[in-house]
Amino acid sequence: MLDNENAFVAFDRVQKSYDGETLVVKDLNLAMPKGEFLTMLGPSGSGKTTCLMMLAGFETATHGDITLDGISINNIPPHKRGIGMVFQNYALFPHMTVAENLSFPLEVRKMGKSEREEKVKRALDMVQMGSFAGRRPAQLSGGQQQRIALARALVFEPELVLMDEPLGALDKQLRETLQFEITNLAHDLGITTVYVTHDQTEALTMSDRVAVFDDGRIQQLAPPDELYEKPQNSFVAQFIGENNTLEGVVQEIQGETCIVKLDSGDIIDAVPVNVSAVGDRTKVSIRPERVEFKRDRLHADAHTLKAEVLEFIYMGDIFRTRLRVAGTDEFVIKTRNAPDQARLKPGEMIEIGWLPQDCRALDA
Amino acid sequence: MLAADGRPLKASLNRALRRQKIRALFLIAPLLIFILVSFVMPIFDMLLRSVENQIVGNTLPRTVVALQDWDENADTAPDEVVFAALYTDIALAAEYKTHTRLGSRLNYEMTGISSLFRKTGRAVGRFETDVYTEAFQAADPAYADPAQWAGWMQDDNIRAALPQTTNTYDAWAQMIVEEENDIPAEEEPWDFVYTALYADAAGGAALPISVDLSAIEPVSLQASFAEIDEDWIDPDVWQTIKAFSPSYTDGYFLNAVDLLRGADGVEQRPENERLYIGQFINTFVMSLSIMGMCVLLGYPIAWLLANLPARSANLLMILVLLPFWTSLLVRTSAWKVLLQQQGVINDLLVWMRIIADDGRLTMINNQTGTIIAMTHILLPFMILPLYSVMKTIPPSYLRAAKSLGATDWTAFWRVYFPQSVPGIGAGCILVFILSIGYYITPELVGGTKGVFISNRIAFHISSSLNWGLAAALGTILLTVVMVLYWMYDKIVGIDNVKLGG
Ligand SMILES: Nc1ncnc2c1ncn2[C@@H]1O[C@H](COP(=O)(O)OP(=O)(O)OP(=O)(O)O)[C@@H](O)[C@H]1O
Ligand SMILES: [Mg+2]
Numbered sequence: 001m002l003d004n005e006n007a008f009v010a011f012d013r014v015q016k017s018y019d020g021e022t023l024v025v026k027d028l029n030l031a032m033p034k035g036e037f038l039t040m041l042g043p044s045g046s047g048k049t050t051c052l053m054m055l056a057g058f059e060t061a062t063h064g065d066i067t068l069d070g071i072s073i074n075n076i077p078p079h080k081r082g083i084g085m086v087f088q089n090y091a092l093f094p095h096m097t098v099a100e101n102l103s104f105p106l107e108v109r110k111m112g113k114s115e116r117e118e119k120v121k122r123a124l125d126m127v128q129m130g131s132f133a134g135r136r137p138a139q140l141s142g143g144q145q146q147r148i149a150l151a152r153a154l155v156f157e158p159e160l161v162l163m164d165e166p167l168g169a170l171d172k173q174l175r176e177t178l179q180f181e182i183t184n185l186a187h188d189l190g191i192t193t194v195y196v197t198h199d200q201t202e203a204l205t206m207s208d209r210v211a212v213f214d215d216g217r218i219q220q221l222a223p224p225d226e227l228y229e230k231p232q233n234s235f236v237a238q239f240i241g242e243n244n245t246l247e248g249v250v251q252e253i254q255g256e257t258c259i260v261k262l263d264s265g266d267i268i269d270a271v272p273v274n275v276s277a278v279g280d281r282t283k284v285s286i287r288p289e290r291v292e293f294k295r296d297r298l299h300a301d302a303h304t305l306k307a308e309v310l311e312f313i314y315m316g317d318i319f320r321t322r323l324r325v326a327g328t329d330e331f332v333i334k335t336r337n338a339p340d341q342a343r344l345k346p347g348e349m350i351e352i353g354w355l356p357q358d359c360r361a362l363d364a
Numbered sequence: 365m366l367a368a369d370g371r372p373l374k375a376s377l378n379r380a381l382r383r384q385k386i387r388a389l390f391l392i393a394p395l396l397i398f399i400l401v402s403f404v405m406p407i408f409d410m411l412l413r414s415v416e417n418q419i420v421g422n423t424l425p426r427t428v429v430a431l432q433d434w435d436e437n438a439d440t441a442p443d444e445v446v447f448a449a450l451y452t453d454i455a456l457a458a459e460y461k462t463h464t465r466l467g468s469r470l471n472y473e474m475t476g477i478s479s480l481f482r483k484t485g486r487a488v489g490r491f492e493t494d495v496y497t498e499a500f501q502a503a504d505p506a507y508a509d510p511a512q513w514a515g516w517m518q519d520d521n522i523r524a525a526l527p528q529t530t531n532t533y534d535a536w537a538q539m540i541v542e543e544e545n546d547i548p549a550e551e552e553p554w555d556f557v558y559t560a561l562y563a564d565a566a567g568g569a570a571l572p573i574s575v576d577l578s579a580i581e582p583v584s585l586q587a588s589f590a591e592i593d594e595d596w597i598d599p600d601v602w603q604t605i606k607a608f609s610p611s612y613t614d615g616y617f618l619n620a621v622d623l624l625r626g627a628d629g630v631e632q633r634p635e636n637e638r639l640y641i642g643q644f645i646n647t648f649v650m651s652l653s654i655m656g657m658c659v660l661l662g663y664p665i666a667w668l669l670a671n672l673p674a675r676s677a678n679l680l681m682i683l684v685l686l687p688f689w690t691s692l693l694v695r696t697s698a699w700k701v702l703l704q705q706q707g708v709i710n711d712l713l714v715w716m717r718i719i720a721d722d723g724r725l726t727m728i729n730n731q732t733g734t735i736i737a738m739t740h741i742l743l744p745f746m747i748l749p750l751y752s753v754m755k756t757i758p759p760s761y762l763r764a765a766k767s768l769g770a771t772d773w774t775a776f777w778r779v780y781f782p783q784s785v786p787g788i789g790a791g792c793i794l795v796f797i798l799s800i801g802y803y804i805t806p807e808l809v810g811g812t813k814g815v816f817i818s819n820r821i822a823f824h825i826s827s828s829l830n831w832g833l834a835a836a837l838g839t840i841l842l843t844v845v846m847v848l849y850w851m852y853d854k855i856v857g858i859d860n861v862k863l864g865g
Pocket of ligand 2: 048049164
C-alpha cells in the first residue's frame with residue numbers, strides 16, 4: 001500500500017468543522033498515487049465537497065495535514081496550488097466568451113498571446129468544441145458548457161484536477177458520453193483526478209479507486225470490483241448496488257466460513273468479514289444476482305432457505321423476483337433472461353441458497 | 365378558419381383578447397389615473413408655464429396691437445396712437461387690478477417696471493382727458509345720457525363708423541358689469557371712452573350727433589404718461605413690453621441659461637446677473653461627487669451583505685435601512701450638529717490636536733456639507749441595487765477564478781466586478797437622478813454655495829413667484845436628466861441595469 005511519503009496527494013488525519021461543534025470530516029486518511037482517478041462517493045452531506053474544498057484551498061482543515069507532491073499545502077493560497085477545478089454549475093464566467101474563459105488561466109500566468117491562442121485552440125479541440133470559441137456560455141447547451149468547463153480546468157496543464165459532481169445537471173445519455181470522455185482524457189493526459197459524485201454507477205464505471213464517504217469518514221477505499229463484491233461493512237454493502245440484508249447471530253466460525261443463525265431461526269453459510277466472535281450480532285449481505293434457487297448449482301451440504309415468490313418483474317435483460325425469506329418481504333433475486341431461465345410465479349414456493357463466499361457477514 | 369360557433373376564428377380570438385385587455389386596463393386604471401393626475405398633468409403644466417406669456421397680451425391688448433407699427437430699433441418712444449391704446453388698457457387694468465401683476469411679470473425682464481405700473485395705475489384716472497367728456501356733453505346732452513350711449517352702441521352703422529369708440533365702450537361696459545356690478549345703460553361712460561370718441565371723430569368719422577371739434581384743445585397722452593414717470597418715454601421700456609407681448613416666450617428659458625433678449629437679439633446677461641449656468645454646473649458636479657461617494661462607500665457594504673452568513677447579513681441590512689426609518693429632517697439636523705464649526709467632529713479633531721482651535725474646518729453650509737449629508741441619505745439607494753445584483757453572483761465564480769490561478773484582486777477585478785456593473789449602473793442612475801433634484805438637505809446644510817438648482821426653483825415658486833422661470837429651470841433639469849438617461853442607454857445599455865434578480 002502507498003504511504004503518505006511517496007503519494008502524490010495525501011490527507012493525513014484531516015478533520016474539519018465549520019461551526020466548532022460538529023466534525024464534518026472526522027478522520028480522513030487518503031493517499032493517491034500520481035495519475036490515479038479517484039472518486040469520492042457518498043450520500044448528501046457526507047463531506048465530499050468539503051474535502052475537495054480543503055484540497056483546493058477554499059476551506060482550511062481544522063486539524064491534520066494535506067500534502068501535494070510531498071509538500072504540505074495548508075498554507076498555500078488557492079491560486080498558487082495549480083489545481084484545476086470543475087464545478088458542479090460549471091462556473092463559466094458569463095461575461096467572457098468561451099475563448100476568453102479558457103485564456104483566463106493563461107493570462108494570469110502571464111503567458112504570451114500566441115502561446116495562449118495555441119493552447120486555447122488545442123484545449124477546445126480536445127473537447128471537440130473548436131468551433132464555439134466566440135460564443136458566450138449562455139449560448140451553449142449544458143453538455144457543451146460542461147465540456148468548456150473541463151477544457152478550462154485542463155488548459156493550464158495542472159497535474160491534479162478536482163471535479164465536484166460535474167455531470168450532475170445532465171441527462172443520462174449525455175452523462176454516459178461525458179463520463180467516457182472524461183476518463184479517457186484523464187488517462188491520456190496522465191492527470192491525477194479527484195472526482196466527486198453521488199451517482200454510484202458513475203463512480204464504478206469511471207474510477208481506478210472509489211472512496212465511499214459516510215458520516216465524515218471514508219468507509220471503504222477500493223477499486224470498483226472489490227467495492228462491489230467485497231464490501232467491508234454494511235453501509236458500503238447497502239450503498240453500492242442492490243443488496244439483500246438478513247440479520248442474525250454468529251453461531252460458528254471455521255476459518256474462512258461461518259454459520260449464522262438468523263432471527264427467524266434459519267441457518268445460513270457466510271464469510272466472516274466484520275465479525276470476530278461467536279455470539280456477535282451481524283448483518284449478512286448477499287447480492288441479488290448471486291442467489292441460486294436451483295439445487296444442482298449449490299454444494300450438496302449447503303444450507304438453504306425456504307422462500308415464497310411475491311412478485312415477478314420482467315425488466316428486459318434480467319428478471320427481478322421479490323421473495324419472502326426468513327421473515328422479510330424485501331428479498332430480491334435477479335436472474336439473467338436466458339432461453340432456459342425459469343420464470344417464477346407469485347405464490348410459488350422455492351428453496352434458495354448461495355455459495356458461502358458470496359454471503360458476507362458484516363457489522364450489525 | 366371558423367371557430368366552433370361558426371364565426372371566423374380570428375374574430376373570435378380578437379374578441380377574447382380584447383376582453384382580456386379591457387380587464388387588464390380596469391386593474392391598472394386607478395394607478396393610471398393617479399399617475400395622469402399627479403405626474404403627467406403637473407409636468408405638462410410646468411412645460412406650458414415655462415413658455416406661456418399671455419399676461420401682456422391679455423392686460424394690454426390694444427397696446428400690443430398698436431405697438432406692431434412701432435419700430436423697436438428706433439431710438440424713440442412710440443407715438444400718440446400707442447399711448448392712446450395704453451391709456452385705455454391701463455385704465456381698464458387699473459379697475460381689474462391686473463396692472464400690478466403685469467408689472468411684476470415685466471419686472472423679471474427689466475427692473476423698475478413693477479413700480480412704474482403701480483404708479484401709473486394710480487395716476488391714470490387723473491389725466492386731463494375730462495376736457496373731451498365735457499366738450500361732448502356740452503355740445504349735446506345726449507352724450508351724457510347712458511341710455512343713449514347704449515342705444516348707439518347697438519346700432520351696427522354707428523359701430524362700424526366708430527371702431528375705436530365701439531371697442532373701448534364694449535370693454536368698459538364689460539368692466540362695469542364685472543367689476544362694479546352696475547348696468548352700463550345706467551352709467552355715464554368714463555373719460556377714456558370719450559377720448560376714443562374724440563380720436564374717432566378726429567380721424568374723420570361721422571358722429572351720431574355732429575360736434576364741432578375745433579374748439580377742443582387735444583390732450584397729449586404721451587405727455588400725460590411722461591408726466592407720471594419719465595420711463596414711459598424711455599424706448600427700453602417699450603422694447604421690453606413689445607418683446608414680451610407674444611403669447612409664448614422663450615424669455616424664461618433664456619433667463620434660465622443666463623441670457624437675455626436685448627436690443628440686438630439674444631445676448632449674455634451682465635456678469636453679476638449670471639446665476640443659473642453656474643448653479644446647474646454646481647448641481648451636476650455635486651451630484652456626480654455624491655454618486656461617486658456612494659459607489660465607493662456602498663460597494664464594500666453591498667459585498668459584505670451579499671457574502672456574510674444570513675444572520676450577520678440581516679443585521680447589517682437593518683443598519684443599512686435604518687436611515688429610512690428616521691426622519692430626513694432629524695438626520696440632516698444631526699449632520700449640522702456633527703459638522704458645524706463648534707460641532708462634534710471639529711471638537712474631536714481639535715482635542716486630538718489634528719487641527720488648531722483657530723483652524724476649525726468649515727464642513728457645513730457649503731458644498732462639503734451637502735455632499736456628506738446627501739451621500740449619507742442616498743447611500744441605501746446605491747447599496748440595495750448593488751446588493752441584489754451581487755446576491756445573484758454565485759461565489760463559485762470567484763473560486764473558479766482563484767483555482768485557475770488568479771490572485772484575490774485579479775479574481776475580483778476580472779470576474780466579480782464586471783458582473784456587478786449592472787448593479788453599479790442601476791445604483792448610479794438612481795442616486796444621480798435623486799440627488800440632482802434634491803431639495804431639503806441642500807436647503808438645510810448647503811448654505812449659499814452648496815445649494816442645488818432645485819433650491820433656486822423652490823425660491824422662484826415660493827418667494828419670488830416667478831413661476832415661469834421656475835418652470836423653465838425645471839424643464840431644463842428634466843431634459844438634461846432625460847438626455848443623460850438616453851446617453852446612458854446608448855453607452856451602457858439600459859438592459860444592463862438590474863435592480864434585482
Ligand atoms: N460553508 C459551510 N458552513 C457550515 N456548514 C457547512 C458548510 N458547507 C458544508 N457544510 C456542512 O458540512 C456537511 C458536509 O457538506 P458537504 O458539502 O461537504 O457535503 P457533500 O458530501 O458534498 O454533499 P452533497 O453530495 O450534497 O454535495 C453538511 O452537513 C453541510 O451542512
Ligand atoms: Mg457537494
